[in-house]
Amino acid sequence: MPPRASKRKSAPPNSSSVTSSDGRSVSSKAKIKGLEKIDRLFNTYANSSLGMIDPEGIEALCSDLGVDYTDVRILMLAWKLKAEKQGYFTQDEWQTGLKALGVDSLSKLKKALSDLEKEVEKPSNYEDFYTYAFRYCLTEEKQKSVDIESICELLNLVLGVQFRPQIDSLIEYLKVQNDYKVINSDQWINFLRFCKEISFPDLENYDATQAWPLILDNYVEWMREKHS
Amino acid sequence: MSNQKKRNFQIEAFKHRVVVDPKYAEKTWSILEHAIHEIYNHNASGLSFEELYRNAYNMVLHKFGEKLYSGLVATMTAHLKEISKSIEAAQGDLFLEELNRKWNDHNKALQMIRDILMYMDRTYIPNTHKTPVHELGLNLWRDNVIHSSKIQSRLLSMLLELVHRERTGEVIDRGLMRNIIKMLMDLGSSVYQEDFEKPFLEVSAEFYMGESQKFIECCDCGDYLKKAELRLNEEIERVTHFLDVKSEVKITNVVEKEMIANHMMRLVHMENSGLVNMLLDDKYEDLGRMYNLFRRVPNGLSTIRDVMTSHLREIGKQLVTDAEKLKDPVEFVQRLLDEKDKYDSIISQAFSNDKTFQNALNSSFEYFINLNNRSPEFISLFVDDKLRKGLKGVSEEDVEIILDKVMMLFRYLQEKDVFEKYYKQHLAKRLLSGKTVSDDAERSLIVKLKTECGYQFTSKLEGMFTDMKTSQDTMQGFYASHPELTDGPTLVVQVLTTGSWPTQPSITCNLPAETSALCEKFRSYYLGTHTGRRLSWQTNMGTADIKATFGKGQKHELNVSTYQMCVLMLFNNADRLSYKEVEQATGIPASDLKRCLQSMACVKGKNVLRKEPMSKDIGEDDAFFVNDKFTSKFYKVKIGTVVAQKESEPEKQETRQRVEEDRKPQIEAAIVRIMKSRRVLDHNNIIAEVTKQLQSRFLANPTEIKKRIESLIERDFLERDNNDRKLYRYLA
Numbered sequence: 024m025p026p027r028a029s030k031r032k033s034a035p036p037n038s039s040s041v042t043s044s045d046g047r048s049v050s051s052k053a054k055i056k057g058l059e060k061i062d063r064l065f066n067t068y069a070n071s072s073l074g075m076i077d078p079e080g081i082e083a084l085c086s087d088l089g090v091d092y093t094d095v096r097i098l099m100l101a102w103k104l105k106a107e108k109q110g111y112f113t114q115d116e117w118q119t120g121l122k123a124l125g126v127d128s129l130s131k132l133k134k135a136l137s138d139l140e141k142e143v144e145k146p147s148n149y150e151d152f153y154t155y156a157f158r159y160c161l162t163e164e165k166q167k168s169v170d171i172e173s174i175c176e177l178l179n180l181v182l183g184v185q186f187r188p189q190i191d192s193l194i195e196y197l198k199v200q201n202d203y204k205v206i207n208s209d210q211w212i213n214f215l216r217f218c219k220e221i222s223f224p225d226l227e228n229y230d231a232t233q234a235w236p237l238i239l240d241n242y243v244e245w246m247r248e249k250h251s
Numbered sequence: 252m253s254n255q256k257k258r259n260f261q262i263e264a265f266k267h268r269v270v271v272d273p274k275y276a277e278k279t280w281s282i283l284e285h286a287i288h289e290i291y292n293h294n295a296s297g298l299s300f301e302e303l304y305r306n307a308y309n310m311v312l313h314k315f316g317e318k319l320y321s322g323l324v325a326t327m328t329a330h331l332k333e334i335s336k337s338i339e340a341a342q343g344d345l346f347l348e349e350l351n352r353k354w355n356d357h358n359k360a361l362q363m364i365r366d367i368l369m370y371m372d373r374t375y376i377p378n379t380h381k382t383p384v385h386e387l388g389l390n391l392w393r394d395n396v397i398h399s400s401k402i403q404s405r406l407l408s409m410l411l412e413l414v415h416r417e418r419t420g421e422v423i424d425r426g427l428m429r430n431i432i433k434m435l436m437d438l439g440s441s442v443y444q445e446d447f448e449k450p451f452l453e454v455s456a457e458f459y460m461g462e463s464q465k466f467i468e469c470c471d472c473g474d475y476l477k478k479a480e481l482r483l484n485e486e487i488e489r490v491t492h493f494l495d496v497k498s499e500v501k502i503t504n505v506v507e508k509e510m511i512a513n514h515m516m517r518l519v520h521m522e523n524s525g526l527v528n529m530l531l532d533d534k535y536e537d538l539g540r541m542y543n544l545f546r547r548v549p550n551g552l553s554t555i556r557d558v559m560t561s562h563l564r565e566i567g568k569q570l571v572t573d574a575e576k577l578k579d580p581v582e583f584v585q586r587l588l589d590e591k592d593k594y595d596s597i598i599s600q601a602f603s604n605d606k607t608f609q610n611a612l613n614s615s616f617e618y619f620i621n622l623n624n625r626s627p628e629f630i631s632l633f634v635d636d637k638l639r640k641g642l643k644g645v646s647e648e649d650v651e652i653i654l655d656k657v658m659m660l661f662r663y664l665q666e667k668d669v670f671e672k673y674y675k676q677h678l679a680k681r682l683l684s685g686k687t688v689s690d691d692a693e694r695s696l697i698v699k700l701k702t703e704c705g706y707q708f709t710s711k712l713e714g715m716f717t718d719m720k721t722s723q724d725t726m727q728g729f730y731a732s733h734p735e736l737t738d739g740p741t742l743v744v745q746v747l748t749t750g751s752w753p754t755q756p757s758i759t760c761n762l763p764a765e766t767s768a769l770c771e772k773f774r775s776y777y778l779g780t781h782t783g784r785r786l787s788w789q790t791n792m793g794t795a796d797i798k799a800t801f802g803k804g805q806k807h808e809l810n811v812s813t814y815q816m817c818v819l820m821l822f823n824n825a826d827r828l829s830y831k832e833v834e835q836a837t838g839i840p841a842s843d844l845k846r847c848l849q850s851m852a853c854v855k856g857k858n859v860l861r862k863e864p865m866s867k868d869i870g871e872d873d874a875f876f877v878n879d880k881f882t883s884k885f886y887k888v889k890i891g892t893v894v895a896q897k898e899s900e901p902e903k904q905e906t907r908q909r910v911e912e913d914r915k916p917q918i919e920a921a922i923v924r925i926m927k928s929r930r931v932l933d934h935n936n937i938i939a940e941v942t943k944q945l946q947s948r949f950l951a952n953p954t955e956i957k958k959r960i961e962s963l964i965e966r967d968f969l970e971r972d973n974n975d976r977k978l979y980r981y982l983a
Contacts, residue, residue: 167965209964209971216976234934234977237957 058118060127065117076117078110088133095180096136099143102155109159150215156181157211168205171197178214186218196242203238210236224250276315279306280322286367287323290360291330300367308370316375323368327388331357331395339401347409350402351430354392361388393438397446406431410447411454417489418458429493436495448498452505455486459509467514471524473537479510480540503547512548519558526558530597538601552607560611566590567619571626580625584633588656591616617663627670628898628906630660634696635677642688650692658699665950668917669910671708676753678712682719683745683792704947714751722746729776742769746777746786757787760813761838763820790814791843799859802879809859810889814839814847819859822877830873845869850891856883857890914949918959921945926969926981933977 068080076084085092104120106112112120121127124135143152156177160169169177175194182190193214197203203210213236221229226247231240286303289295310319334353341349365372365384372384382390396402410431413423435443459482466475483506490499511518518541519526529537545551570576570590576583594612602608620626634657642650664670681687694716701709722745729744730737762770774786793813797820800806811819817837821828828836834844848869852862861878862869898906921944926932932940937960938953945951960979963969972978 207965209961212971213976232935232938232953234971234979236961237954240954240957 061118061121062114064121064127064129064132065114069114073111075114076112081110081112087129088136090136093180095184096140098156098159098180099139099152100136101159102143102152103139106159109162150212153181153215154208154212157208168207169211170205171203174206174211182215182218186223189218189223192224192246193242196245200238200241200245202241206238210238213239275313276310276318279310279315280318282306283310283319283367284322284326287326287330287360287364290363291356293356295363303367304369307368311371311375316371316379319368319371320375320381323364323384324387324391327364327391328395331391335396335399335402338396339399346405347427347431350396350406351427351434353396354430354434357388357392361385364388389438393442397435397438397442403446407446407450411451414451414489415454415458418485425492432493432495443495448495448501451498452501455502456505456509459506460513463510463514467517472518472521472526473524473529473534473540475514475518476537476540476544479506479544482506482510483544507544507547511544511551515545515548515551515554519554526555527562530559530562530594533593533597535597535600538597539603542602542605552605556608556611559608560615563594563612563615564618567615568622571619571623577623577625577629580629580632581636583629584660587616587620587660591656591659613663616660617665620660620663621665624666624669625903627664627666628673628903630657630664631670631673631677633657634674635681638681638688638692638696639686640688642692647691650689651695654692654696654699657696658703661700662703666910667704667708668913668948669907671948672753672906672910672913675712675715678715679753682715684794708948711751714748718747718751719745725777728780729773732776733772736769736772740765740769742766742773744773744777747789755789755791757789758791758840759788759838760790760817761836762788762790762813763817766816766820790817801859801877801881805882806886807881807883808887810887811851812847812891814843815851815890818844818847818851822860826876828875830869830871830875833875847891848873848875852878854890857888859888859890914951914955915959917945917948918951918956919963921951922956922959922963923968926979929981931972931978931980933975934979935977937979 065076068076068084070077070080081097082092085094085097090096100120101109101112103123104112104116106116106120121132124132124139126132126135142148157169160173160177161167175197178190178194197206217235217239224246226243229235229239229243231243283303283306286298289298307319310316334357338346338349338353361384365388368384375381376383381387397406410428413428417423432443432447435447462482463479466478470478483503486502486506487499490496490502494502526538526541528534529541541555542552545555567590570583570586576586591612598604598608598612637653637657642653645653661667661670678693681693687693697709697712697716700712725746726743729742736742761767770788777786778784790813795811795813795816797809797811797816798806799809799819809819814837817839818833821833821836825832830848833848834841837844839847845868848860848862849867850857852858852860852869852875853867858878859881861876861880863874863876864870866873918941921941922937925937925940925944938956941956942951942953960969964971964979967982969979970982972980
């Protein structure tokens with residue numbers, strides 16, 4: 024295919040082929056038009072001096088979408104966009120993400136959000152999303168751990184619906200214990216495995232001599248003491 | 252000799268010119284029968300062997316073997332029946348004698364008869380597969396005499412009666428017994444077993460069952476065992492005298508079962524005389540007897556071993572948890588050593604150095620020594636005491652013996668790194684105060700520790716010795732290059748390499764002017780030859796010898812700590828000093844200062860200072876004066892050397908914490924080492940491997956290991972496998 028003439032002013036030449044979320048290649052004219060709409064949508068919320076959507080912009084987007092700023096679906100959107108920095112969407116991310124979703128307008132985006140929920144819940148995606156959620160909280164360069172408070176909120180957001188009792192109990196523990204002030208990614212990923220594998224609330228099949236992180240050993244001990 | 256005509260020659264066997272006398276066989280037989288009669292009647296002398304042999308030979312030759320044989324059987328049987336009657340007629344004790352006599356007669360007769368009938372024995376009998384004469388004679392004897400209804404039971408009961416009599420102490424005719432028993436054996440092992448041995452064993456079992464019951468009610472353990480041993484030996488001896496040697500193991504089994512196995516537990520646990528009492532009282536002979544008897548029965552030795560082990564553990568546990576005994580660490584360790592010596596003796600003298608018992612002893616010690624987590628500290632204090640004064644005047648070999656014993660206790664420790672920490676502290680104090688009794692002994696112990704634990708364990712300790720030596724050389728160099736100082740106060744400096752010595756917080760105090768000038772000269776001298784190093788004075792570890800003149804002119808030389816020197820020197824320029832003034836002038840930290848003043852003002856015989864008020868404790872408002880009335884028998888007075896002592900609670904906590912801190916990098920190093928070589932390993936195996944690697948220093952806690960693994964994951968040394976949560980992977 025001959026290279027297309029770019030009509031856009033600010034966007035860098037996009038050399039990757041554009042596919043919608045179901046994999047079919049869109050014809051070039053439609054592509055250009057779609058891209059334009061996506062970009063226009065981008066510019067609606069972007070901070071022009073930064074060249075990307077900042078927290079304010081995201082807030083505005085949220086209110087337009089009719090979801091709360093702290094709604095988990097925004098996190099899912101960030102995941103779909105593969106957004107690197109919390110609170111910001113770059114143009115690249117925006118374009119790639121919306122194209123993957125197959126949307127180019129606000130209304131379509133709104134609808135796509137509920138589909139997105141189902142997509143995330145697919146087992147093959149869920150763990151990826153879960154790990155992403157943690158990484159997304161690492162705001163500083165070289166940061167490896169997240170403070171307890173944020174973790175509690177994140178747990179609630181991400182796992183709260185599916186594992187309500189476990190998460191409530193775990194959050195309670197995390198808040199009262201003193202051994203750990205931050206949680207690292209290894210511990211984070213094991214929280215999910217814990218919820219999935221260990222029977223609750225009896226915790227019968229938990230074996231502290233296995234490779235579970237120490238924080239969970241302590242949690243189980245705390246639980247057992249509480250219930251004895 | 253026939254002439255050689257060509258005729259068909261037939262050579263025929265030489266035939267006796269016999270007339271076909273139909274009564275031939277009868278006649279011949281009656282001759283033989285008569286002979287047999289005569290033999291049995293002890294009239295054999297009148298017979299001609301040759302004639303009888305010939306007769307028998309002819310009968311067989313002429314095919315009358317059958318008649319001969321059956322005749323023999325009939326004749327012999329008839330005689331035996333008569334013999335049987337005469338034996339039956341014998342009264343009482345004469346029964347066996349009669350039986351024995353007749354048996355001998357029968358054998359002699361049998362011999363002769365066999366000789367006469369030898370041709371038949373060799374030809375007719377093998378061909379017809381009949382029983383040979385000798386054997387036949389024995390069988391007939393067995394069937395007609397021994398197994399005759401009137402004799403069989405009487406024989407058995409007589410034999411058993413005699414055995415019983417002998418067991419109850421009577422003397423019996425052993426020769427007679429031997430012959431009778433031999434007779435039974437000759438008749439065949441089944442005869443011996445059925446007609447004697449089996450019932451003998453049964454009766455013996457009953458006998459010993461009764462006897463053991465009787466004894467166990469009235470004897471104590473030691474006596475009972477003596478009796479059992481006696482009986483056992485008796486039975487063995489009896490066998491050698493008149494029983495089949497194969498019966499020995501059978502009868503000893505009976506005795507062992509009835510007298511020992513059945514009462515084993517009762518004996519071992521007998522109150523006031525059982526195994527535990529024997530152990531407590533060092534009853535080597537009784538213990539040895541018990542060992543030798545019990546090893547004959549199944550589970551005998553393991554029973555002894557188990558009781559010994561649980562007793563040891565009990566005693567040991569009491570020893571290490573008794574608060575009274577723990578007040579004096581040296582006493583405590585000495586008692587451990589004494590206990591070990593005691594049991595070593597018992598095992599070597601009474602239990603013939605049985606290895607399994609040695610192992611039981613070792614495991615028991617290991618168990619209870621580690622019940623008290625201060626054991627490492629106490630053992631180090633024991634060594635310290637010995638190396639300071641305990642080994643004074645002791646010969647070299649005895650020193651080695653004591654040090655080897657200490658090493659043996661050391662081996663039982665699980666927390667060897669705790670021992671190392673204390674040992675280093677105590678060694679430092681010994682070296683710096685110059686209080687070691689023998690340099691050789693010190694070095695010898697280091698060598699032993701190195702052999703046991705490797706170079707790493709002792710490298711720092713050796714560094715300490717090196718520093719001492721180097722310091723000596725340094726001092727020589729210092730004074731050589733500053734000859735003008737030889738008139739002033741003598742300075743002795745030990746330069747310690749920071750890494751080798753136990754860490755102390757270095758707080759300098761204000762030294763008196765004379766001393767500090769000297770120290771500065773040394774510092775510049777040292778740094779002149781060792782650029783790039785940093786020296787910091789450890790004023791809390793030094794000592795000083797100062798000459799003092801008191802009110803009435805009494806002169807004394809005082810050996811004091813550096814702190815004490817600083818305080819005392821102040822009184823050269825002041826008569827009265829308040830606590831606060833002293834504190835300010837010297838800059839010594841409060842708790843040390845209080846201890847220092849207390850040792851000089853409140854201890855009888857060392858009170859070179861006077862304190863107002865005269866209370867025992869140091870108050871912030873106290874005032875101090877030189878005690879002009881100070882007296883001492885000795886010219887040289889030692890005031891408060893820095894002696895190694897049992898730690899106070901807070902000190903103990905601190906040391907323990909430091910030990911825990913030191914363990915963390917060791918655990919991590921072990922994890923990294925293992926993962927580097929294995930690349931991928933699962934959780935349980937890592938824990939096991941790490942524990943094994945660190946075993947020679949301390950017992951690693953699985954939770955602690957887990958913590959270290961997580962820390963290593965965080966620092967990207969390891970990662971968890973994505974699919975199998977139990978696996979760890981080494982990240983290069």
